[in-house]
Amino acid sequence: MTTVNNRLHAARTKLKKGMVTTMQDTLRAHRLPDDFAARIGWIVRARESVVEARFDPVALPDVLTELAVSDESRQRAVTLQVVQRLGNGIVRCVATSPISSLSPGMTVMSAGREIAMPVSRESFDRVVRLLAASTLAPGTLVPTGIKVVDVMCPLVAGGTLAIAGEWKAGTAVLLEELVRRLSGGTDRISIFTFVPGGGTMTYREMMEREGYSDGTVGAVQTFFFRREEGPWTPESLSTLAGVDVVIRLSQALGQLGIYPTVDPLTSRSRLFESDRESLTRFAADAPAHDVTASRARKLWRFFAQPFFCAEPYTHRPGVAVSVTDALRGCREILDGAHDEVSEQAFYFTGGIAEVLAAAKKTQAP
Known part of the structure; x- marks a missing residue:
């Protein structure tokens, strides 16, 4: 009998050790992340597809972060994307999946990663109306000092702007430059930036490395959206009809060394739609002796301009050009007043002077 009891005890001990080992292995495999508690927040406000949630201020989710809300009544999860970081530990989010029953007090969980699913372009107009105040001074131009913007796609006081970014087209650089130039003014501008993917670091990591801002600064408030895959086309740009201005950035212009890479042919402003015919003459197969093509190339180069926020890289001081000087330069170029000036002289500079x-400097002996 003693021998049987001893064997049973040994078997129980062995089984217990095996169960402990199995439980330890299971817990290790499915352990909660160290920052799990910091990823938990709760909804403080919900209005249609826009949600505001509160988190620990020291662990505030970054812009473009994916969040999830458990809609227990419908037994589903609602996916949110952080588009703006506010004060007091609050982030503003937009739903990327159907939303109908979210309410204050519901728990929100941060995935701790950037979202892959963009907000549909079809719902963008509604999001703009919810996030941005209506235009305060219809028809009033806000000068930026950036030639291509002020001439071809001018901003509207109290209005909205969508930056249609492309990979390696300087999306963050243009946004930061606009924030620095406009934040000290009195004309409120709401900027919706479509951020391309494909980088080796998160958008937040890049912003921190460059020292860029990611929220409302003075008169400017910024919202960040993950853009859909594929190039911008006339059809996809037309879905951004809910904003006053669209600035489309072009990787192809960057490859030509034209910075900022604003494409005047596909960018637009509701203040006016300029005659862009001259720029369309700029083509790779245009004859070198074609006077109109030469003027168009000069105009493209004239739109290249040093930025203040890019000074550490360009080693050129930033330049601000008045609207009057920018328009004068464009008019003189197109009228042929500077046909004898080399195309290179127009590149990456300020006004026509x-x-x-x-x-003159290049012609000096």
Whole structure:
């Protein structure tokens, strides 16, 4: 009998050790992340597809972060994307999946990663109306000092702007430059930036490395959206009809060395739609002796301009050009007043006076 009891005891001990080992292995495999508690927040406000949630201020989710809300009544999870970080530990989010029954007090969980699913372009107009105040001064131009913006796609006081970014087209650089130039003014601008994917670091990591801002600064408030895959087309740009201005950035222009990479042919402003015919003459197969094509190339180069936020990389001081000087330069170029000036003299400079000074310098013996 003693021998049987001893064997049973040994078997129980062995089984217990095996169960402990199995439980330890299971817990290790499915352990909660160390920052699990910091990823928990709760809804403080919900309005249609826009949700505001509160988190620990020291662990505030970054813009573009994916969040999930458990809609227990419908037994489903609602996916949110952080589009703006506010004060007091609050983030503003947009739903990327159907939403109908979210309410204050519901628990929100941060996935701790950037979202892959973009907000549909079909719902963008509604999101703009919910996030941005209506235009305060219809028809009033807000000068930025950026030639291509002020001439081809001017901003509207109290209005909205969508930056249609492309990979390696300087999306963050243009946004930061606009924030720095406009935040100290009195004309409120709401900027909706479509951020391309494909980078080796998160958007937040890049912003921190460059020292860029990611929220409302003075008169400017910014919202960040993950853009859909594929190039911007006339059809996809037309879905951004809910904003006053669309600035489309072009990787192809960056490859030509034209910065900022604003494409004047596909960017637009509701203030006016300029005649862009001259720029369309700029083509790779345009004859070198074609006067109109030469003027168009000069105009493209004239739109290239040093930025303040890019000074550490360009080693050129940022330049601000008045609307009057920018328009004068464009008119003189298109009228042929500077046909004898080399195309290179127009590149990456300020107003037309600087262009002529650069041309004179290169001609000096």
